[in-house]
Amino acid sequence: MVTDAKAAAAIDLSTDLGGLRLRLPTLMGSGCYGSGEEYAPFVDLAQLGGVVLKSVTRLPRLGNDAPRLVPVASGLLNAIGLQNPGVDAYLANDVAKFADRPCAVVGSVAGFSVDDYAYVTERLAARDEIDAIELNISCPNVGHEGETFACDPKLAAGATRAARAATKKPLIVKLSPNVTDIASIARVVEEAGADALAVINTVRGMSIDVERAAPALANVSGGLSGAAIRPIAVLAVWEVARAVRIPILGQGGIETARDALEFVLAGAAAVSIGTGNFTDPRVPLAVAAGMRAYLGAHGHASLAEIVGAANPGFLGAR
Amino acid sequence: MALPPNGERVATALGIYEAADDRVSLMIVVVGPRTRELAELSPGETVSLLGPLGNGFALDALGSDVALVAGGVGIASLLLPAQQLRERGARVKLYYGARTAGALVDASVFSSLGCETALATDDGTRGTRGYVTQVFEREGAAHSGIAACGPSPMLRAVGSLAARFGIRAQLSLEETFACGVGACWGCVVPLARESAQAPSFPPAAPGESRDYVHARICKEGPVFWAHELRW
Numbered sequence: 265m266v267t268d269a270k271a272a273a274a275i276d277l278s279t280d281l282g283g284l285r286l287r288l289p290t291l292m293g294s295g296c297y298g299s300g301e302e303y304a305p306f307v308d309l310a311q312l313g314g315v316v317l318k319s320v321t322r323l324p325r326l327g328n329d330a331p332r333l334v335p336v337a338s339g340l341l342n343a344i345g346l347q348n349p350g351v352d353a354y355l356a357n358d359v360a361k362f363a364d365r366p367c368a369v370v371g372s373v374a375g376f377s378v379d380d381y382a383y384v385t386e387r388l389a390a391r392d393e394i395d396a397i398e399l400n401i402s403c404p405n406v407g408h409e410g411e412t413f414a415c416d417p418k419l420a421a422g423a424t425r426a427a428r429a430a431t432k433k434p435l436i437v438k439l440s441p442n443v444t445d446i447a448s449i450a451r452v453v454e455e456a457g458a459d460a461l462a463v464i465n466t467v468r469g470m471s472i473d474v475e476r477a478a479p480a481l482a483n484v485s486g487g488l489s490g491a492a493i494r495p496i497a498v499l500a501v502w503e504v505a506r507a508v509r510i511p512i513l514g515q516g517g518i519e520t521a522r523d524a525l526e527f528v529l530a531g532a533a534a535v536s537i538g539t540g541n542f543t544d545p546r547v548p549l550a551v552a553a554g555m556r557a558y559l560g561a562h563g564h565a566s567l568a569e570i571v572g573a574a575n576p577g578f579l580g581a582r
Numbered sequence: 583m584a585l586p587p588n589g590e591r592v593a594t595a596l597g598i599y600e601a602a603d604d605r606v607s608l609m610i611v612v613v614g615p616r617t618r619e620l621a622e623l624s625p626g627e628t629v630s631l632l633g634p635l636g637n638g639f640a641l642d643a644l645g646s647d648v649a650l651v652a653g654g655v656g657i658a659s660l661l662l663p664a665q666q667l668r669e670r671g672a673r674v675k676l677y678y679g680a681r682t683a684g685a686l687v688d689a690s691v692f693s694s695l696g697c698e699t700a701l702a703t704d705d706g707t708r709g710t711r712g713y714v715t716q717v718f719e720r721e722g723a724a725h726s727g728i729a730a731c732g733p734s735p736m737l738r739a740v741g742s743l744a745a746r747f748g749i750r751a752q753l754s755l756e757e758t759f760a761c762g763v764g765a766c767w768g769c770v771v772p773l774a775r776e777s778a779q780a781p782s783f784p785p786a787a788p789g790e791s792r793d794y795v796h797a798r799i800c801k802e803g804p805v806f807w808a809h810e811l812r813w
Binding site: 295296297298302303305306318323324326327330331332333334335340342344347349350353356357358539541542544545 | 758759781784
């Protein structure tokens with residue numbers, strides 16, 4: 265057993281997400297992990313690859329009315345509505361707390377215009393505490409304008425170009441599954457200068473409260489996350505991995521190491537865990553340990569060896 | 583929050599019923615598949631528990647003659663406050679209602695602590711017929727403070743009565759929770775802006791007309807002063 269543990273510890277789980285070096289391939293999904301400090305009493309943040317912060321917008325946002333959550337079969341519907349203090353208050357009050365984080369810190373930028381994306385990216389990326397930027401062009405819960413960017417190739421490219429011009433830090437663009445052909449969006453976003461792609465954001469859905477005979481969410485529709493969307497997400501990663509050369513951050517319903525490995529084998533260089541933390545904050549630790557055990561058992565020395573290994577059309581680097 | 587090991591992958595929020603030494607008791611009323619799964623556990627089975635989370639009642643601020651108002655499973659969260667209030671020598675009266683007699687749990691533990699009790703059921707099968715807030719409306723004005731836990735309509739009614747009586751009330755709110763630790767902002771209630779603490783709630787932006795923010799029930803609550811809510 266001692267040698268097994270030694271062998272497992274020697275297995276290299278580090279990865280590179282478009283210039284963002286990660287010791288561990290496990291990021292915590294934006295919006296699910298606050299700023300990380302909320303989970304610090306329960307989880308050693310050094311055991312995570314990194315935290316993607318809650319999305320920030322140019323101006324403060326009150327967010328949607330309650331109810332914002334509905335538990336559904338094997339998943340969760342949410343419509344938070346990008347509640348956040350706005351970039352000024354965020355930079356003044358929150359960002360300094362990230363300086364001594366023992367894991368990567370990825371800022372998340374949301375917006376309603378190309379100019380918003382450029383402005384907030386520049387402000388956030390200028391801070392040393394932020395290692396990389398996730399461009400959230402795919403929030404489904406702020407009216408039509410939130411998701412427009414991820415669903416229209418021209419707008420997706422425009423937002424990406426604007427953010428690209430605003431920072432040299434790694435730029436990860438988060439794509440929406442609510443499109444006909446995610447691969448074609450991925451291609452234009454890659455051409456526009458993205459360093460990596462996060463695949464996928466939540467899937468649009470709704471639930472009706474039959475007792476009240478009304479939509480269960482105040483926002484009517486919401487974004488579905490959790491195990492229910494995992495097969496949708498794995499297919500999206502598979503298709504994007506055949507369309508672009510930049511690294512992919514796979515996400516959507518990951519609760520175990522085997523779930524995470526599906527994404528890696530489809531072509532993801534790293535994975536993101538969101539809703540899985542809600543049932544057990546130790547999920548990311550179990551995912552990393554389980555990946556090590558799998559790699560050891562299959563005779564691999566590093567995670568990089570199996571990225572895209574199940575996908576004959578995988579275009580990326582290994 | 584307690585979760586069955588192989589159940590639906592969403593946590594369930596529960597109030598602590600009793601806590602002593604290394605033992606914690608939870609009261610579970612079966613309302614759906616997750617609570618059923620918990621209720622069907624056998625002795626020796628393992629569950630995960632994350633907590634305690636959020637704030638609690640600020641009992642010192644309620645004075646020496648406290649009304650506890652409980653609706654349904656909300657009774658579970660009021661036993662610890664009842665014990666602590668009695669230890670401090672406060673007079674305590676429990677107003678407790680449920681749909682029907684079969685849904686009332688045995689409240690004799692409150693009586694044995696020296697609390698007066700008044701019961702109500704919607705169908706009149708036990709205690710006064712009607713809502714517990716109707717009983718409270720007749721008798722509640724004499725109290726120095728209120729602690730309440732129950733369904734939202736009951737809590738709103740308690741808040742209105744407290745305002746009318748000119749006494750302060752603390753309400754323990756429930757919502758659907760996801761993270762339970764303040765990370766996801768899924769469980770919110772409108773809270774007066776002047777009651778919300780920076781930096782999570784920065785001052786109003788120029789031109790911002792709303793006098794409230796969306797506070798997290800799991801983090802800033804679950805207990806709020808009734809007069810600070812804007813719901």
